[in-house]
């Protein structure tokens with residue numbers, strides 16, 4: 263009865279809001295069984311549609327395509343025609359933000375602004391239309407289906423909650439939580455108290471599936487083990503948006519007595535790939551993304567299966583602000599496996615490398631995910647930042663300035679740190695000319711020297 267009610271509510275939700283969540287889910291559940299040829303044909307058709315739209319409605323691409331003499335129709339004959347277009351970087355997006363938005367009024371009206379919580383020193387601001395968001399949610403639910411989940415069954419998330427959510431958005435999210443039968447605890451502050459409350463909720467609602475960042479899942483698993491909560495089990499655990507380390511996986515699977523599904527995705531692109539029930543590698547969602555893995559970002563030389571390279575993604579659904587050949591700053595490889603026992607012919611990718619988020623410690627024993635900094639730090643005057651926890655009482659905020667950075671903004675930063683870590687914490691500012699890049703080619707935007715030392719000593 264409740265299931266039918268939820269199904270009806272989801273239909274009503276789609277009707278009321280003009281969204282197409284249910285239709286998209288059904289579509290992805292169907293296309294995942296197409297054979298490889300059919301999938302590639304579908305993908306090329308969607309790619310062509312996006313390129314044609316971008317050329318018609320998006321000033322940045324109009325200019326770029328003309329400059330390099332690229333015609334959207336070129337990809338119909340030869341996909342490598344796409345190589346004429348340079349790789350899209352975060353810097354290019356920032357410089358051309360307004361020109362990258364569609365000029366089509368109808369679509370502009372349904373755009374939502376978002377910020378990445380990514381591991382680079384400066385979050386990216388971008389916009390997404392509702393068609394894109396429908397596909398993102400539908401893709402998550404398709405992947406849950408690979409673990410046996412059905413629409414309406416309870417499932418739990420340990421996930422970041424945005425600070426920027428308005429009242430109407432909160433209501434909508436609440437409605438969706440009920441309709442989809444999902445519940446969430448925030449990953450920003452995983453206190454003992456928060457984890458106890460979450461554990462109680464899990465006991466009450468008995469979700470079969472848990473979804474979260476690997477670091478948060480690992481943390482919750484440690485908590486469950488420490489407190490001897492032997493009844494907290496999940497059949498399937500999805501780790502997403504962070505690297506899943508083999509040791510984490512093993513521990514999480516052991517504690518929860520379930521199988522882990524490694525998933526790869528990002529806020530700006532949605533789901534990119536996910537493990538299926540055969541757990542061979544990650545199936546790429548090629549109905550939603552066109553993926554290239556390149557030896558160098560400058561050249562257009564693709565890697566061989568098994569060879570790690572730079573991942574470059576074109577999202578096929580976000581017409582509102584198209585990301586064409588976007589460098590997501592992750593490394594990965596095509597799998598050397600040709601096929602998967604599950605029978606799906608979505609191409610297989612190997613483990614993604616290169617992202618890591620640190621946990622901060624507090625004096626009262628909480629672990630706080632460093633991502634607390636990201637939504638607020640997309641601010642004017644801040645070119646790059648790095649927040650370093652020196653001790654339980656001292657945090658250093660390194661900021662590379664861009665123009666003027668007034669005191670009010672510095673106060674906001676200080677408040678954010680205190681809210682997350684405690685009022686007694688002292689915040690010191692440093693203003694270097696640059697923040698060095700790691701060997702992996704990335705910035706670390708949060709560093710907890712306490713956590714680092716703990717790891718060195720093998721304590722964590």
Ligand SMILES: [Zn+2]
Nearest residue numbers: 538540602604
């Ligand atoms: Zn498979």
